[in-house]
Amino acid sequence: AQTVTQSQPEMSVQEAETVTLSCTYDTSESDYYLFWYKQPPSRQMILVIRQEAYKQQNATENRFSVNFQKAAKSFSLKISDSQLGDAAMYFCAYRRSSLIIQGAQKLVFGQGTRLTINP
Amino acid sequence: GAVVSQHPSWVICKSGTSVKIECRSLDFQATTMFWYRQFPKQSLMLMATSNEGSKATYEQGVEKDKFLINHASLTLSTLTVTSAHPEDSSFYICSASRFVNPEGGANVLTFGAGSRLTVL
Numbered sequence: 001a002q003t004v005t006q007s008q009p010e011m012s013v014q015e016a017e018t019v020t021l022s023c024t025y026d027t028s029e030s031d032y033y034l035f036w037y038k039q040p041p042s043r044q045m046i047l048v049i050r051q052e053a054y055k056q057q058n059a060t061e062n063r064f065s066v067n068f069q070k071a072a073k074s075f076s077l078k079i080s081d082s083q084l085g086d087a088a089m090y091f092c093a094y095r096r097s098s099l100i101i102q103g104a105q106k107l108v109f110g111q112g113t114r115l116t117i118n119p
Numbered sequence: 120g121a122v123v124s125q126h127p128s129w130v131i132c133k134s135g136t137s138v139k140i141e142c143r144s145l146d147f148q149a150t151t152m153f154w155y156r157q158f159p160k161q162s163l164m165l166m167a168t169s170n171e172g173s174k175a176t177y178e179q180g181v182e183k184d185k186f187l188i189n190h191a192s193l194t195l196s197t198l199t200v201t202s203a204h205p206e207d208s209s210f211y212i213c214s215a216s217r218f219v220n221p222e223g224g225a226n227v228l229t230f231g232a233g234s235r236l237t238v239l
Binding site for chain 2: 043045106112
């Protein structure tokens with residue numbers, strides 16, 4: 001079974017600074033997807049960024065970028081120019097690539113990292 | 120964009136009663152929906168996978184008779200917590216998946232806003 005581990009329960013960063021959230025995962029599969037989700041106090045899950053394992057290029061979305069190290073099974077999220085609105089729980093998630101196997105679309109989540117932005 | 124509506128957002132019930140939570144995909148057809156449970160300050164735990172027109176697939180340790188899931192149409196899945204007890208109090212989140220060509224890009228799941236259940 002696949003597992004996702006976030007070893008940082010809490011992180012804090014000064015506004016406008018850069019912060020990196022760590023995530024490691026374990027899988028025996030070669031093709032899969034990785035995601036970072038944000039859960040603000042409203043508790044609505046918001047997709048921040050996604051990465052296809054077959055792509056070597058790291059995904060970027062404006063101030064958010066990832067460092068995907070497939071061999072090391074590491075998938076960290078970098079937030080540049082941190083803003084107060086970035087404060088939230090961040091979850092790393094894994095999904096199998098196969099859409100044929102029933103239930104393959106389910107996400108396996110890490111434990112989450114609570115990010116605090118200091119003004 | 121894709122929107123998933125979850126209702127009610129907050130429900131309080133007495134112990135022993137049953138509560139139904141609805142998850143609707145408003146602008147797309149969802150062949151598969153997922154139900155998660157989240158305790159305070161914890162991660163999302165998958166409870167079951169719901170496929171339209173077939174029985175739900177429950178994760179290990181989740182009581183099928185306690186958490187009844189019905190996916191009667193491509194836009195609606197329901198979770199019924201039967202004979203609720205205080206330990207069932209939690210935040211329940213659904214997510215919906217669109218059918219896409221398997222050769223296409225990642226099938227991104229859309230989440231509902233969640234339902235907070237409090238059992239007295």
